[in-house]
Amino acid sequence: MISNLNDRCLAIADLYRKGEFQEGNERFLFFLEDINTLLGAIALINTTFPALSIEELNEKLAQLLEQMENKDYLYVADLLQYELQPLLDLWSGTINDG
Secondary structure (H helix, E strand, O other): OHHHHHHHHHHHHHHHHOOOHHHHHHHHHHHHHHHHHHHHHHHHHHHHOOOOOHHHHHHHHHHHHHHHHOOOHHHHHHHHHHHHHHHHHHHHHHHHHO
16 A cells, blocks of 8 residues: 555656646545555554654645645645655555565
């Protein structure tokens, strides 16, 4: 699931950069639903992998939502690609190596 979310960060960021805001927004909503599912599993994941920080994920999600409210889609694209995607990549690597 984390790898899927990781890939989708880049796809959504690409849509926003291309100016395809409606498609990006639709995919972003589904992305958030899946992030919510991940958050539900974090308690279990965190007991096995304590280095994974839910606080860091929450901070990045708060930034994303703030910029979505501002309709600053290019900033959202940057946050997805340069903030959230690397965090998910780290999580995926940590879990897969563990």
